[in-house]
Structures are given as C-alpha cells and as structure tokens.
Amino acid sequence: MPQTKTWKVRVTLFFILVGGVLAMVAVVTDHWALLSPHLEHHNETCEAAHFGLWRICTTRIAVRDKEDKNCERITLSGEKNCSYFRHFNPGESSEIFEFTTQKEYSISAAAISIFSLGFIIVGSICAFLSFGNKRDYLLRPASMFYAFAGLCLIVAVEVMRQSVKRMIDSEDTVWIEYHYSWSFACACAAFTLLFLGGLLLLLFSLPRMPQNPWESCMDAEQEH
Secondary structure, rough: OHHHHHHHHHHHHHHHHHHHHHHHHHHHHOEEEEEEOOOOOOOOEEEEEEEOEEEEEEEEOOOOOOOOOOOOOOOOOOOEEEEEOOHHHHOOOOHHHHHHHOOHHHHHHHHHHHHHHHHHHHHHHHHHHOOOOOOHHHHHHHHHHHHHHHHHHHHHHHHHHHHHHHHHHHHOOOOOEEEEEEHHHHHHHHHHHHHHHHHHHHHOOOOOOOOOOOOOOOOOOOOO
C-alpha cells in the first residue's frame, strides 16, 4: 500500500477505535434515558429513574423547592435502587419496568447491540491481520464489519427510543417526562464513527482504478 494511503488508513482506524470504545461504553452503562414524574406540590417525593439495555435504577428524592415542578434539574445523587430486568435475571425485581415496557423491545435492543460488538471484534481482528505482509485485502472485510456494527447500533438506538416512548405513553407508570442521557449520546457517536469510518476504510483500501483507457486493473497500482 502506498505511503499516502497508509496514513489515511491509520487515521481512519483510530477514529474507528474511538467508535468501538464508545459503543462498548454505551452497551455496558445504564444512562440511556432519564425518567421523571411531574410534581403537583413542592413537598412531594421525586422518583426519578435511569436505565440502559440491562437494568434500571430508581432514586427517590424529596423536593423542597417550590419553583421546581419536575425532576429534570435533580441529579440522581441519592440512594439508588438498581435491578436487572427480569428477562435477563429472573431473581431480580423489576415489575414496573417489565409490565410497562415491551419485553421484546428490551431484548431486541440488547441482542442487536451484542451483534454490533461482535462485528467490531471480527473487524478488529481483520484489521490487525491486515498489517501482515501483503494482507491489505483484509481491510475490505474489516471495513464492512465496522459499517455493519454502526448500522446495528443505530437500530438498537431506535428500538430503545421506541421503548422509552411507549413507556412514557403508558398509564401504568408515574414517569411522564424524559430526556436521553450520555449513554444514548455515546451510541449515536459510535454509530457515526463506525459507519463513516467503515466506508472510508473501504474507499482507502480499494486498489487504484485505471486512469487511462489502455490500462487494466492489473496494470494499475499494485498493493504492497
């Protein structure tokens, strides 16, 4: 591979590595969405919650500010009660979440995110092996695996978004307000880096196309 392409590939792989780290952070953390109820009186207890792909954490905080009618400005600094979703750990208690959110949504988002991490691992193996002698062709399947990983992540993001929306619309929960948190942002950023990085890596790893009508692909620039 020419030197001009080598540094482009390395820079692209660096951004893909950052995307892989962000994807891992998004999958293992539980700050995808923050939920809060609307308060009618200033002396009520705010039962805020945040959750991710695997578990939900709730926090009860007494609100004493008369002007604060919601929990959005209250940080989850109180005592947390975290539990894994029942379909992942039958011994844990998460009846409210299990009943008010579709089980299929949560399982689907978790499964798709695992596929994304799998694609990242396989792509990284191909990228690592491509540094061997005359193995530049492995960058092409690696780029496709990274692009597939990004697509899986954005699908998981959309599934979680629909899950949150249906939970808020449900009459069985006290949470009527929500906003997405940093785990959600990590997943979106990982999608951008992995998908665009995969496409750029594929573009940089392709051999030079013939520039003259009498040239063929075999006469074009050879890979080293």
